[in-house]
Amino acid sequence: MDHAFTTEIKAILAKHFKSAADEVFERSPLLQYINIKTRSATRGSKSRNSYANLYAIYVLVEDYVQRKFHVKGNYAKDAGVQFSKLFKRQRELPFGGKLQNHALNHRMNEEFKKFFPQVDATPILRVVETKRYWINERLLKVGKGKREVNIGPAVLEIIDAYTMVKKRSFEEFIATCERLNKISGKGSKEIEMFIIGLLAPSVDARLFEIVSYAILKHFYHDQKVYFGFQRDRIKEERLKLYKTGRTNANDGGIDFVMQPLGRFFQVTETLDVKKYFLDIDKIERYPISFVIKSGASIADLKAQLKRGAEKQYGVKAVVDKYMACIEEVINIEVLQDRFRKAVKDGYLKSIIAEIVLQSKVEFNYEDEEH
Numbered sequence: 001m002d003h004a005f006t007t008e009i010k011a012i013l014a015k016h017f018k019s020a021a022d023e024v025f026e027r028s029p030l031l032q033y034i035n036i037k038t039r040s041a042t043r044g045s046k047s048r049n050s051y052a053n054l055y056a057i058y059v060l061v062e063d064y065v066q067r068k069f070h071v072k073g074n075y076a077k078d079a080g081v082q083f084s085k086l087f088k089r090q091r092e093l094p095f096g097g098k099l100q101n102h103a104l105n106h107r108m109n110e111e112f113k114k115f116f117p118q119v120d121a122t123p124i125l126r127v128v129e130t131k132r133y134w135i136n137e138r139l140l141k142v143g144k145g146k147r148e149v150n151i152g153p154a155v156l157e158i159i160d161a162y163t164m165v166k167k168r169s170f171e172e173f174i175a176t177c178e179r180l181n182k183i184s185g186k187g188s189k190e191i192e193m194f195i196i197g198l199l200a201p202s203v204d205a206r207l208f209e210i211v212s213y214a215i216l217k218h219f220y221h222d223q224k225v226y227f228g229f230q231r232d233r234i235k236e237e238r239l240k241l242y243k244t245g246r247t248n249a250n251d252g253g254i255d256f257v258m259q260p261l262g263r264f265f266q267v268t269e270t271l272d273v274k275k276y277f278l279d280i281d282k283i284e285r286y287p288i289s290f291v292i293k294s295g296a297s298i299a300d301l302k303a304q305l306k307r308g309a310e311k312q313y314g315v316k317a318v319v320d321k322y323m324a325c326i327e328e329v330i331n332i333e334v335l336q337d338r339f340r341k342a343v344k345d346g347y348l349k350s351i352i353a354e355i356v357l358q359s360k361v362e363f364n365y366e367d368e369e370h
Contacts, residue, residue, distance in 0.1 A: 006035055
C-alpha cells in the first residue's frame with residue numbers, strides 16, 4: 001500500500017541500501033507495517049496519528065542500535081532492556097508525553113499480527129517476571145548470506161522523519177488557530193468553517209475530543225439549574241463542563257464531567273457495543289452520555305447499539321438495563337448544531353481559544369518549546 005509518505009520511506013532506504021532499497025522494502029514485514037502506520041503523515045494535523053505503536057518499535061530499536069547490536073551481533077544472548085527505561089524514553093519523544101504501556105505490552109504485537117498473520121515473528125519480546133524487553137532481531141534482518149542487511153538504523157530514521165512531518169503539521173494547525181483567534185468580527189465565517197471541518201469522522205480522535213469539549217463547554221455555559229438543601233435557600237448555578245484528563249486516558253470511561261448535575265460524558269469513535277457497555281460497567285452502570293464521532297443519525301446509532309446489546313446479552317431485562325444507562329447520544333450533527341448555537345451566543349472566539357489551549361496541553365506543545 002503506497003501513500004504519500006512511502007516516497008520518503010523509500011528515499012531513506014535508498015540512502016542506506018542503494019539499489020537494494022526496493023527489495024528490502026518489499027521483503028520486510030516490519031517496514032511494511034511502518035509504512036501502514038505512517039500513512040497519516042501528509043494528511044495534516046487532523047488525521048489519525050500512530051505514535052504509540054511506532055514509538056514502541058522506536059525505543060526498542062534505538063536501544064538495539066545504540067548498543068551496536070546491528071554491527072557486533074550477539075543480541076540473542078542479551079539480557080534485554082528494562083521496561084522503565086523504555087517507558088521513560090517513549091514519553092520523551094515528540095507527542096509521547098502521556099503514552100501508556102499498552103503498545104509495549106501487547107497492542108503493537110496484536111496489530112502487527114492482524115496485518116501480517118502469515119509472519120511467525122512477534123515484533124516485541126518480553127519476560128513478564130523480569131520486565132525485560134527485546135525487539136525481535138529476525139524482523140531487523142532482511143535477506144540472506146552476503147545479501148543480508150540490518151534495517152535498524154533505517155527504521156529509526158523513518159520514524160524520526162514521520163515525527164518531524166507530524167510536528168510541522170501540528171505547528172501549522174496551532175498557528176492557524178492562533179491566527180483565526182486574532183481575526184476581528186468580519187472573519188468569523190472563516191473561523192466557523194475551520195471548526196466545522198474539525199467535526200468529521202476522519203479527524204484524529206484526540207482532536208475530535210478537544211473540539212467536542214470546547215463546543216459543549218460553551219453550549220452549556222449559559223444554562224442554569226437551581227439547587228439547595230432548603231426551600232428558602234435555593235441557589236442558581238450555571239452548568240460547568242470539566243475535562244477529566246488527557247484524551248484516550250485509562251480513566252474509567254469518563255472524559256467530561258458536568259457540575260452540578262454530575263453528568264458523565266464519554267467520547268468515542270467505535271460502534272463496538274462491547275466497548276460502550278464496558279464503559280458503563282466501569283462506573284457501576286451510572287448513566288453516561290456518549291459523544292460519537294459519526295455522521296449517522298441519533299436514531300440509527302441507538303438502534304445499532306440496541307441490536308448489539310440484544311446480540312450480546314439476549315435477555316430483554318438486561319438489554320433494557322444497559323440501554324437505560326445511555327443518558328444521551330451526541331453525534332456530529334448535534335455537535336454542529338450546538339456549535340452554531342454557541343456561536344450565536346457570542347462564544348466563537350472563546351471556543352477556538354479553548355481548542356488552542358487544550359491542543360497544546362494534549363500534545364505537549366509548550367513542553368517541547370522550552
